[in-house]
Amino acid sequence: MFTASARAEDTIKVGVLHSLSGTMAISETTLKDTMLMLVDAQNKKGGLLGKKLEAVVVDPASNWPLFAEKARELLQKDKVAAVFGCWTSVSRKSVLPVFEELNGLLFYPVQYEGEESSKNVFYTGAAPNQQAIPAVDYLMKDLGVKRWVLAGTDYVYPRTTNKILESYLKMKGVSEKDIMINYTPFGHSDWQSIVADLKKFGSTGKKTAVVSTINGDANVPFYKELGNQGISAENIPVVALSVGEEELSGIDTKPLVGHLAAWNYFMSIDTPENTAFIKQWHEFIKDPKRVTNDPMEAHYIGFNMWVKAVEKAGTTDTDKVEQAMLGMTFPNLTGGTAKMIVNHHLSKPVLIGEIQENGQFETVWKTKDLVDGDAWTDFLPESKIILANWSKELRCGNYNKKTKKCSGQNF
Amino acid sequence: MKKKRSVWSSYLVKLFSLIIFISSLTFADNQISPEVKTRSEAAAHEKAASVFENLLNQFKEGDFSQKIAVIKQITRLNDKRTRLVFERLVHDRLFYAKDATQRIYSAETTPGGYRLTDVISGQNIGEVSQGSVAKIKINNRLRKTLRTSLAQLDMSVKDPDIRLKAVKSIGNVLNEDTVKFLRTILPTETDYDVRTAIKASLAMVDLHADDLNVRLEAIKSLSVTLDPEFNTELKELLEKDSAGNYLEQDPQIIEAATNAIKKIESRVSFYEHLQTLFFGLSLGSVLVLAAIGLAITFGVMGVINMAHGELIMLGAYTTYVVQLLMPNHIDIFLFIAIPAAFAVSGLFGILIERGVIRFLYGRPLETLLATFGISLLLQQLVRTVFSPLNRSVTTPSWMSGSLEINSVLTLTLNRLYIIGFTLLVFLMLLAVLKKTRLGLEVRAVAQNRSMAKAMGIKTEWVDAMTFGLGSGIAGVAGVALSQLTNVGPNLGQAYIIDSFMVVVFGGVGNLWGAMISGLSLGLANKFLEPYAGAVLAKILVLLFIILFIQKRPRGLFPQKGRAAEG
Numbered sequence: 001m002f003t004a005s006a007r008a009e010d011t012i013k014v015g016v017l018h019s020l021s022g023t024m025a026i027s028e029t030t031l032k033d034t035m036l037m038l039v040d041a042q043n044k045k046g047g048l049l050g051k052k053l054e055a056v057v058v059d060p061a062s063n064w065p066l067f068a069e070k071a072r073e074l075l076q077k078d079k080v081a082a083v084f085g086c087w088t089s090v091s092r093k094s095v096l097p098v099f100e101e102l103n104g105l106l107f108y109p110v111q112y113e114g115e116e117s118s119k120n121v122f123y124t125g126a127a128p129n130q131q132a133i134p135a136v137d138y139l140m141k142d143l144g145v146k147r148w149v150l151a152g153t154d155y156v157y158p159r160t161t162n163k164i165l166e167s168y169l170k171m172k173g174v175s176e177k178d179i180m181i182n183y184t185p186f187g188h189s190d191w192q193s194i195v196a197d198l199k200k201f202g203s204t205g206k207k208t209a210v211v212s213t214i215n216g217d218a219n220v221p222f223y224k225e226l227g228n229q230g231i232s233a234e235n236i237p238v239v240a241l242s243v244g245e246e247e248l249s250g251i252d253t254k255p256l257v258g259h260l261a262a263w264n265y266f267m268s269i270d271t272p273e274n275t276a277f278i279k280q281w282h283e284f285i286k287d288p289k290r291v292t293n294d295p296m297e298a299h300y301i302g303f304n305m306w307v308k309a310v311e312k313a314g315t316t317d318t319d320k321v322e323q324a325m326l327g328m329t330f331p332n333l334t335g336g337t338a339k340m341i342v343n344h345h346l347s348k349p350v351l352i353g354e355i356q357e358n359g360q361f362e363t364v365w366k367t368k369d370l371v372d373g374d375a376w377t378d379f380l381p382e383s384k385i386i387l388a389n390w391s392k393e394l395r396c397g398n399y400n401k402k403t404k405k406c407s408g409q410n411f
Numbered sequence: 412m413k414k415k416r417s418v419w420s421s422y423l424v425k426l427f428s429l430i431i432f433i434s435s436l437t438f439a440d441n442q443i444s445p446e447v448k449t450r451s452e453a454a455a456h457e458k459a460a461s462v463f464e465n466l467l468n469q470f471k472e473g474d475f476s477q478k479i480a481v482i483k484q485i486t487r488l489n490d491k492r493t494r495l496v497f498e499r500l501v502h503d504r505l506f507y508a509k510d511a512t513q514r515i516y517s518a519e520t521t522p523g524g525y526r527l528t529d530v531i532s533g534q535n536i537g538e539v540s541q542g543s544v545a546k547i548k549i550n551n552r553l554r555k556t557l558r559t560s561l562a563q564l565d566m567s568v569k570d571p572d573i574r575l576k577a578v579k580s581i582g583n584v585l586n587e588d589t590v591k592f593l594r595t596i597l598p599t600e601t602d603y604d605v606r607t608a609i610k611a612s613l614a615m616v617d618l619h620a621d622d623l624n625v626r627l628e629a630i631k632s633l634s635v636t637l638d639p640e641f642n643t644e645l646k647e648l649l650e651k652d653s654a655g656n657y658l659e660q661d662p663q664i665i666e667a668a669t670n671a672i673k674k675i676e677s678r679v680s681f682y683e684h685l686q687t688l689f690f691g692l693s694l695g696s697v698l699v700l701a702a703i704g705l706a707i708t709f710g711v712m713g714v715i716n717m718a719h720g721e722l723i724m725l726g727a728y729t730t731y732v733v734q735l736l737m738p739n740h741i742d743i744f745l746f747i748a749i750p751a752a753f754a755v756s757g758l759f760g761i762l763i764e765r766g767v768i769r770f771l772y773g774r775p776l777e778t779l780l781a782t783f784g785i786s787l788l789l790q791q792l793v794r795t796v797f798s799p800l801n802r803s804v805t806t807p808s809w810m811s812g813s814l815e816i817n818s819v820l821t822l823t824l825n826r827l828y829i830i831g832f833t834l835l836v837f838l839m840l841l842a843v844l845k846k847t848r849l850g851l852e853v854r855a856v857a858q859n860r861s862m863a864k865a866m867g868i869k870t871e872w873v874d875a876m877t878f879g880l881g882s883g884i885a886g887v888a889g890v891a892l893s894q895l896t897n898v899g900p901n902l903g904q905a906y907i908i909d910s911f912m913v914v915v916f917g918g919v920g921n922l923w924g925a926m927i928s929g930l931s932l933g934l935a936n937k938f939l940e941p942y943a944g945a946v947l948a949k950i951l952v953l954l955f956i957i958l959f960i961q962k963r964p965r966g967l968f969p970q971k972g973r974a975a976e977g
Contacts (some may be wrong), residue, residue, distance in 0.1 A: 021794065021799075025900075026800055026801065026899065029799050030796075039767050047670055049855060100792070132524030143551070175459070182944070183945070183946055185945065185946055187905050188945060189895060189905060190697070191692075192690040192823070192826070193687070193937055194940075194945065196686060197941070198725065200639055200690050203638065203639040203641040204643040217899065217901065220896060220897045221694045221896045224895070225823070226822040228811060228812060228813050228825060228826075229821055230812075230815070234551050234552075234554050234558065235583070235734065237551060246800070249800065249803075250800045250802055251803050252803045258551050354551065356503065356551060357503060385481075
């Protein structure tokens with residue numbers, strides 16, 4: 001016991017808060033392994049500030065209240081310097097008060113609906129303007145899509161994203177009757193009527209596309225039904241915002257070929273950084289068949305930025321590291337350089353890929369430059385006037401440009 | 412045995428000589444034809460062939476719009492190899508060598524790399540490693556162009572179904588080229604359906620012609636179709652301006668279009684109801700399949716088995732394992748998987764009954780908690796053994812696709828098979844319970860345990876067998892579900908609530924009840940969905956069941972007699 005605590009003082013602890021059991025284990029287990037790999041690699045390079053890093057892994061078991069408890073445990077009992085974790089928006093919302101109360105640091109690696117900027121959270125996944133909006137732009141300009149189906153699972157991320165998209169489409173002159181919005185329960189498996197509706201909606205002669213925020217498990221029966229009812233990617237393309245390499249690896253990909261996905265990273269991107277990352281991953285996990293995906297890249301960038309920020313600040317103190325993070329840069333895996341913006345979001349390239357039979361994406365379109373993540377969307381009137389800026393001049397995540405006041409709320 | 416073989420060998424000899432004879436004929440044909448050709452024709456042919464090769468080489472570089480231009484040029488060439496090249500390209504099977512030759516190959520994936528065939532000469536090259544060739548990239552726009560070109564080639568095929576499909580895919584891209592093409596083939600087309608389809612496609616264009624008669628004729632040909640896009644086109648004719656007047660000037664056209672739309676819509680709504688009926692039946696049969704095992708364990712034995720969903724999941728995983736064991740028999744592995752899944756889930760069921768449940772008979776709350784614990788245990792077991800990721804089970808080719816009755820009514824094949832499969836399982840189960848000794852004993856034990864025991868029935872053995880039977884059926888349901896949804900650790904959870912709902916609604920202890928209630932719940936769900944949306948429809952059905960159980964706590968078909976009172 002004594003030796004353990006004595007040793008603990010020579011290490012810097014890093015919390016890993018990902019579900020290893022329950023519904024979300026399917027996506028989150030990989031991120032736990034990614035973190036272990038990154039910590040391991042950093043220790044081989046000599047650790048941080050002369051100390052070894054130690055990963056503290058807890059299992060919140062896909063149970064949202066348990067996320068808050070485990071976060072408290074990490075921060076109070078284990079005294080971790082930073083936490084990397086969460087997947088669903090609801091789990092993030094659940095731990096947020098804990099991180100703000102105990103002044104911890106959370107790195108959140110998944111694309112999300114935006115409308116949030118906390119002093120204690122760094123959002124290393126995409127905001128809507130780095131994924132959903134560019135995807136719609138691509139469909140509109142390159143494929144000439146005129147009619148839109150916004151299909152999603154019934155929870156906070158799809159609801160907010162679709163609200164933003166609907167308002168954006170209307171701004172672009174798409175009329176109400178050319179937009180169809182559809183929500184389904186988690187894990188929905190009987191898609192017959194919805195796909196039949198979608199087929200009817202799409203067969204008016206105008207080019208139709210589906211923007212899908214359908215969550216993980218429900219995707220397989222959805223794409224299967226599309227295939228069976230004879231809807232191919234050429235007639236009605238589906239752009240998925242939450243289907244990545246990891247999800248594809250458990251699917252019979254035949255019915256999906258040609259459908260699209262929008263991300264900020266694809267495993268198929270051919271850069272020296274990415275090749276090295278994939279090699280490192282395969283060596284660590286000891287399985288050459290495992291894939292890499294977008295949230296893994298987000299953790300890769302987030303972790304390395306944190307390491308650089310701690311080195312710059314010379315301490316793991318939350319406030320000092322938080323300030324050191326702003327403006328921090330680190331090369332991403334797609335050949336650019338990610339930068340941490342003052343609103344705690346990253347700059348990212350946006351890629352659109354077509355699904356191939358081997359479960360990989362073929363990039364068909366990509367933004368010329370990196371896009372800065374926007375915490376508060378410009379396409380909803382109530383969010384347009386809100387600004388997030390954590391640099392010394394403002395230090396506010398929810399600043400109303402009209403009333404010139406910080407709402408006081410921390411997120 | 413020996414005699415048989417000699418008969419066979421004589422057949423083989425005959426067959427062989429026939430093949431030689433035929434091939435010699437075609438060979439002779441090949442020999443003659445160049446002589447018949449005049450020299451200039453041969454030269455022109457050669458030139459066209461080399462143009463073809465040159466064009467083909469342009470696929471390697473250039474952006475997608477350049478590639479589209481190349482496809483159009485190649486289509487005009489009418490080269491015999493076009494079809495093969497386009498088909499390979501559209502299926503991502505066209506590669507080029509990374510070495511200096513840069514030749515274009517058609518490739519099949521093999522474990523070590525690719526097996527190549529030269530598309531220009533048709534020569535077989537053999538296997539190469541993955542890195543030595545690169546795929547020719549295509550995107551959706553390119554695929555669409557390719558399919559249109561392929562469809563044009565398809566129009567010369569004998570099978571009218573293929574021609575019909577071809578017309579439809581050409582009809583999706585009406586431009587000057589395709590309209591001209593359709594007009595040229597219309598007079599030579601003999602099949603009625605194909606002619607109707609061509610006419611309808613052309614009518615889309617003729618609708619906007621100047622001649623009144625041409626337009627009326629176009630409306631007439633559109634009125635026999637069901638495709639929504641033709642319907643919208645007709646509706647656009649009837650659009651009004653802001654003052655409420657028709658934009659269309661000619662009253663004759665307005666009248667004809669109004670009538671045509673009325674005619675189409677009444678037929679469309681008829682077929683749409685038929686389709687909803689099909690959707691409802693198929694959802695219902697999935698519910699029945701998932702619940703029927705439970706109807707035995709819960710209904711007949713009175714055990715609340717929360718691990719029932721996980722037994723379904725085990726069946727699905729067994730399907731996955733069987734698929735892994737026989738990778739070269741994708742079309743038949745399901746038939747092996749059905750008994751295998753029955754055995755695996757049945758054994759697990761017997762284990763659960765012998766290990767846990769038999770100590771808890773008559774204590775429903777403890778049984779519920781214990782089986783819930785088992786369900787978590789089984790979930791974590793597959794997570795550890797197979798990883799938490801979903802596993803992919805391929806759909807055999809005979810189960811994918813659909814039966815297209817017309818453009819409104821399409822019956823997906825996998826659903827059709829599952830409806831049939833459910834019926835089969837149901838009938839077999841019914842036969843087991845009604846016609847076999849086991850069934851008799853099961854019914855006896857269910858009705859009066861102590862009396863059955865007094866008659867010399869080994870009730871413990873019957874309990875284990877009944878539970879095994881119910882669990883085995885759950886495993887068989889898992890095989891069917893692996894074709895519809897994810898095979899993952901959470902598969903069972905998605906169906907456990909629905910299964911209990913079906914059994915409770917149908918009336919405990921009654922197979923027919925489970926059947927009727929499953930089907931009617933499926934139908935109710937699907938008929939509500941268009942009006943209420945998927946989320947609300949589910950809630951409404953649940954609400955209905957709660958109210959129904961208030962009124963009739965024993966379900967649709969309650970058990971009668973003294974046994975029911977106990």
